[in-house]
Amino acid sequence: MKLDARCPSGPIEQRWSNHKMDMKLVNPANKRKFKIIIVGTGLAGGSAAATLSELGYQVDAFCFQDSPRRAHSIAAQGGINAAKNYQNDGDSVQRLFYDTVKGGDFRARESNVWRLAEVSANIIDQCVAQGVPFAREYGGHLANRSFGGAQVSRTFYARGQTGQQLLIGAYQALERQVQAGGVKMHTRHEMLELVVIDGHARGIVTRDLVTGKIESWAADAVVLASGGYGNVFYLSTNAKGCNVTATYRAFKKGAGFANPCYTQIHPTCIPVSGDYQSKLTLMSESLRNDGRVWVPTQQGDTRAPSQIPDSERDYYLERKYPSYGNLAPRDIASRAAKQVCDEGRGVGPGGRGVYLDFGDAIKRLGAKVISERYGNLFDMYTTITGEDPYSAPMRIYPAVHYTMGGLWVDYNLMSTIPGLHVVGEANFSDHGANRLGASALMQGLADGYFILPYTIGHYLATAKQPKVTTDHPEFKKAAEDVRARTTRFLAIGGKRTVADFHRTLGALLWEKCGMGRTEKGLKELLQEIPVLREEFWKNVNVPGSDASLNMALENAGRVADFLEFGELMVRDALDRAESCGGHFREEFQTPDGEAQRNDAEYCHASVWEYQGEGATPVRHKEPLNFEFVELQTRSYK
Amino acid sequence: MTTGKTMTLKLHVWRQAGPNAPGKMTDYVANNVNEHMSFLEMLDVVNEELTKTGEEPIAFDHDCREGICGACSMVINGIPHGGHKGVTACQLHMRHFQDGQDIYIEPWRAKAFPVIRDLVTNRSAFDRIIASGGYVSVNTGGAPDANALPIPKKDADQAFDAAACIGCGACVAACKNASAMLFVAAKVSHLSHTPQGKVEAGDRARTMIAQMDAEGFGTCSNYSQCEAVCPKEISVKVIADLNREYIKSSLLK
Numbered sequence A: 001m002k003l004d005a006r007c008p009s010g011p012i013e014q015r016w017s018n019h020k021m022d023m024k025l026v027n028p029a030n031k032r033k034f035k036i037i038i039v040g041t042g043l044a045g046g047s048a049a050a051t052l053s054e055l056g057y058q059v060d061a062f063c064f065q066d067s068p069r070r071a072h073s074i075a076a077q078g079g080i081n082a083a084k085n086y087q088n089d090g091d092s093v094q095r096l097f098y099d100t101v102k103g104g105d106f107r108a109r110e111s112n113v114w115r116l117a118e119v120s121a122n123i124i125d126q127c128v129a130q131g132v133p134f135a136r137e138y139g140g141h142l143a144n145r146s147f148g149g150a151q152v153s154r155t156f157y158a159r160g161q162t163g164q165q166l167l168i169g170a171y172q173a174l175e176r177q178v179q180a181g182g183v184k185m186h187t188r189h190e191m192l193e194l195v196v197i198d199g200h201a202r203g204i205v206t207r208d209l210v211t212g213k214i215e216s217w218a219a220d221a222v223v224l225a226s227g228g229y230g231n232v233f234y235l236s237t238n239a240k241g242c243n244v245t246a247t248y249r250a251f252k253k254g255a256g257f258a259n260p261c262y263t264q265i266h267p268t269c270i271p272v273s274g275d276y277q278s279k280l281t282l283m284s285e286s287l288r289n290d291g292r293v294w295v296p297t298q299q300g301d302t303r304a305p306s307q308i309p310d311s312e313r314d315y316y317l318e319r320k321y322p323s324y325g326n327l328a329p330r331d332i333a334s335r336a337a338k339q340v341c342d343e344g345r346g347v348g349p350g351g352r353g354v355y356l357d358f359g360d361a362i363k364r365l366g367a368k369v370i371s372e373r374y375g376n377l378f379d380m381y382t383t384i385t386g387e388d389p390y391s392a393p394m395r396i397y398p399a400v401h402y403t404m405g406g407l408w409v410d411y412n413l414m415s416t417i418p419g420l421h422v423v424g425e426a427n428f429s430d431h432g433a434n435r436l437g438a439s440a441l442m443q444g445l446a447d448g449y450f451i452l453p454y455t456i457g458h459y460l461a462t463a464k465q466p467k468v469t470t471d472h473p474e475f476k477k478a479a480e481d482v483r484a485r486t487t488r489f490l491a492i493g494g495k496r497t498v499a500d501f502h503r504t505l506g507a508l509l510w511e512k513c514g515m516g517r518t519e520k521g522l523k524e525l526l527q528e529i530p531v532l533r534e535e536f537w538k539n540v541n542v543p544g545s546d547a548s549l550n551m552a553l554e555n556a557g558r559v560a561d562f563l564e565f566g567e568l569m570v571r572d573a574l575d576r577a578e579s580c581g582g583h584f585r586e587e588f589q590t591p592d593g594e595a596q597r598n599d600a601e602y603c604h605a606s607v608w609e610y611q612g613e614g615a616t617p618v619r620h621k622e623p624l625n626f627e628f629v630e631l632q633t634r635s636y637k
Numbered sequence B: 001m002t003t004g005k006t007m008t009l010k011l012h013v014w015r016q017a018g019p020n021a022p023g024k025m026t027d028y029v030a031n032n033v034n035e036h037m038s039f040l041e042m043l044d045v046v047n048e049e050l051t052k053t054g055e056e057p058i059a060f061d062h063d064c065r066e067g068i069c070g071a072c073s074m075v076i077n078g079i080p081h082g083g084h085k086g087v088t089a090c091q092l093h094m095r096h097f098q099d100g101q102d103i104y105i106e107p108w109r110a111k112a113f114p115v116i117r118d119l120v121t122n123r124s125a126f127d128r129i130i131a132s133g134g135y136v137s138v139n140t141g142g143a144p145d146a147n148a149l150p151i152p153k154k155d156a157d158q159a160f161d162a163a164a165c166i167g168c169g170a171c172v173a174a175c176k177n178a179s180a181m182l183f184v185a186a187k188v189s190h191l192s193h194t195p196q197g198k199v200e201a202g203d204r205a206r207t208m209i210a211q212m213d214a215e216g217f218g219t220c221s222n223y224s225q226c227e228a229v230c231p232k233e234i235s236v237k238v239i240a241d242l243n244r245e246y247i248k249s250s251l252l253k
């Protein structure tokens, strides 16, 4: 596997514009002769589909939900970053670039991050032009808030529903193109195979989730915008349908998978309440603008929070990280929460929780202001827990939230399979080992609106591949594989449900490949996961038929892929014998418990190559060079 | 470490094997329902039990389980989403039910939302209504600076209130005419409160209404049942915005 990142050289601020100049263009009249498949219509895929159709390409877009408006992006709460410097607080492209490289613990590619920061401002302009109702000040100008890992206020938001409003903007642009005839939207269709012909990605095989029909689709290029794999842990803040299938199937067809072990644990989520729990709910990071995080100083203190005087509270983030305080980045805030709970100072059932307290902010600003800022989040908390955060602090605990790892892509967002492009959370490129809050929405829309539309044109203009149809034997074979797999699931007739296997896998991974990882635990997982997988294929029970809507069957496919992918993630975590960002190997920490990187040996992206059923995948390296930001120990003290 | 009270519930659920198959209410007993469960978690538990006995689980749409994607859609004891103010079915928690209670669970019922299976319906008519005009006609690129055009906070807030619609279809399910008026009006109101969307407001109102009619949704008779069940509490005032844009543009034609 050859890893050529195709990063331009020269002054970093000129790289993207020079690169745009160097790329080949497709003549406007020829664009309609090219067909592009886009799998996933969240922020990344929806924006890409709309923009590519506007340019004149023919787009076939797919999602598994009943409407593109329901992609998981809809759930993003807090906001989207952009280097607008509207607050005049010293923000700039350079500062956003710097914060993102540092926030990612120096494991991202500089050229990509600069470009992301550079196009960030255009995203806000575009969204406002679409009618996205961002929060505004009384003077009519856009409002901003702060997010973790930054000392400027650069986050744009729409109450606590930023993802919803951005996605609706992209969805409307997409539906406009559906009406115009440039996009054919295939909802309730799940991609189950990628088709590669003569080394190029040429199409996909899908299952119609309503009729069960297995169909093949040919194109000149394929884009995966299928989101992240956080649900490998079963419990996460992701929507229930989020999965790794599209990217994992591509991995099995030769696409390199980069840094699968980089997973983000979000510090502020509602704690688990019982074994029946089906997902975890995020309480937006924006709450840390006004909420103060604390636990009792004494172990096992069971007094009600209001009975604990200030002198017996440990505001541990403010204590340990005075310059960032409650806005310390996610990886750091999560680990700090785990630490105090491990010390026996956690609160709530099971001692797995810390307080997020608005008492001081309410005293200072009044309940009305707090309700204006966070009302919907407070309501959500009350709905779920039955408790009132206006009168008692919220209880929160870290939960799996986002995945920085994903399919490896070059500067053109193309994977190691020519023609296969990957955008949004599904790729690995911009966040290194830890994503800063409000940067995923930025990256998804940067990829879809402003980067892919240029770079895919270059591929189409230069690839010069003959047209193929779905009669090609590779399509027939891929469709046959899908059919065989489906039949196999239905024939097992075992005793355990799909969800049961998924829960078991998730619990194993959370325990040994979650917030803290050790060589011993990871090695155990490499024994345990294959055993579980074997049992799955013998003992899972998938009722129903393949000729109708069958959600158990859909889930079986996703969990089967998680059972393989989980092992890859563990392998990567074991291989990376350092701590960085969201990847915390307990053996590698500083005396005060912070992540200890090993730049001499691990300043690279690890890219895994599939070697066939049962064979150990091979790890390749893309070295990371830091020319503009000096490698240093990340400090938020 | 499960805490909280448990209860037993008597469920009566609409089962329908496919779009053209006959459907009927089927009874199930849900045991060990914890008060902290969400309604969908309760159904998950029932489904796992059904699967173990070889019966097909109850199909229902869901995804985010946070009340924002609009996927979950079921009528609970006669009311879309179950009748708790501002709450979708996925956010409804079992602490609002009593031990031994009967619960009737049905799909959205509307000609324009045909049943696919059990509680799952086809709501793609909503996508087609948006495609008919629910957008600002702007291509990617070339947008002016976002702060070039200040928007009064009041307008931005009103736009947001309408834009909060999650497209779940509860409004249609609650309406005795199965009208999609609240859904259409929310979009028209959202966009007409922004200067960018104002330009096409009239055309938008007309094309979206025409599409709504073509999809087989009923007419609005101002019963306001839609507002009562809307999980995002969208006010019927948006319908006045729609009517205004519609009339203005019809007069100008």
Ligand SMILES: Cc1cc2nc3c(=O)[nH]c(=O)nc-3n(C[C@H](O)[C@H](O)[C@H](O)COP(=O)(O)OP(=O)(O)OC[C@H]3O[C@@H](n4cnc5c(N)ncnc54)[C@H](O)[C@@H]3O)c2cc1C
Binding pocket: A039, A040, A041, A042, A043, A044, A045, A062, A063, A064, A065, A068, A071, A072, A073, A074, A075, A076, A077, A078, A079, A080, A081, A162, A163, A189, A190, A191, A192, A225, A226, A227, A228, A237, A238, A239, A242, A243, A245, A246, A282, A401, A402, A423, A424, A425, A426, A437, A438, A439, A440, A441, A442, A444
């Ligand atoms: C609760 C929550 C809050 C968040 N808040 C923020 C925030 O405030 N700011 C921020 O920047 N980020 C936030 N994030 C992260 C951010 O929302 C996501 O990273 C981002 O939206 C992902 O967008 P995407 O387009 O890559 O993928 P998604 O939105 O997940 O879309 C994936 C698409 O792929 C489709 N798909 C997947 N697999 C298949 C398949 N096999 N076949 C067909 N279709 C498929 C799906 O149908 C869907 O259309 C949050 C995340 C969560 C979980």
Ligand code: FES
Binding pocket: B061, B062, B063, B064, B065, B066, B067, B068, B069, B070, B071, B072, B088, B089, B090, B091
């Ligand atoms: S599952 Fe998303 S709104 Fe209920």
